Amino acid sequence: MSVLAFSLLIWIGSFTAGLVGSLTGLGGGIIIVPLLTSVFGVDIRYAIGASLVSVIATSLGSASTYIKKGFTNIRLGMFLEVATTTGAIIGALMATFISVKFLTIILAFVLIYSAYLSQSPKSEYQEVATPDTLAEYLELNGTYPIGDGVIPYYVNCLPAGFSIMLLAGILSGLLGIGSGAFKVLAMDQVMRLPFKVSTTTSNFMIGVTAATSAGVYLSRGYIDPGLSMPVMLGVLPGAFLGARILIGAKTQTLRIIFSIILVVMALKMVYNGLTGGV
Secondary structure (H helix, E strand, C coil): CCHHHHHHHHHHHHHHHHHHHHHHCCCCHHHHHHHHHHHCCCCHHHHHHHHHHHHHHHHHHHHHHHHHHCCCCHHHHHHHHHHHHHHHHHHHHHCCCCCCHHHHHHHHHHHHHHHHHHCCCCCCCCCCCCCCHHHHHCCCCEEEEECCEEEEECCCCHHHHHHHHHHHHHHHHHHCCCCHHHHHHHHHHHCCCCHHHHHHHHHHHHHHHHHHHHHHHHHCCCCCHHHHHHHHHHHHHHHHHHHHHHHHCCHHHHHHHHHHHHHHHHHHHHHHHHHCCC
């Protein structure tokens, strides 16, 4: 296969990854790593490096659209990034000392259960709940655009959500993913935010988390410009398209896509854990 054909195929796969990652808040990395390792035979360490670049590109490509439309909770995202970036550094440092095979299998079952939780019947809009005192003090509550106006929502269980974000950051450093799945679930299921607010705020955050992990992988020489460039060029337009689609998409459709990707992600993690691919 020629270099041009190889790069073109990677671009097509990356475009799809960016589209799906932007729609679900997962980031494109969860598709990029299996694509590069299973289809193109790329060493998993370099695939993870390119994956982190794709996650950063997905975040940059979609975040501006979501912020402009008023979906993203910037104050909440910046607050939670303290946890994710701290966790990303811890995870990246831990990656050289521990085996993650058993961890990935455990996480796979967690993801499958999370996919089940995300399909639990729930209103598209936030139900009336008692606002979190700390969230009110930090002014993290926001509004959500709908039709010709906006409706308010409240952040719940902020300490629990912050703890899950720390775990998500550690997983990002350990496994080379943006950990968008855990970010979305933390905001959707624990902090009880509207689903579109969860996915858009996750997109805003994953770039920072991935950039923190990418610095460690770059220092180890695992980010190849020749591989990362077509990945980034494919992910960016996919992320922009996904951002435009999400604004008018039905929440239940997004939840179904989200759940399917979680299950595929879980099965891939089990496969990698059993075959030594991680």
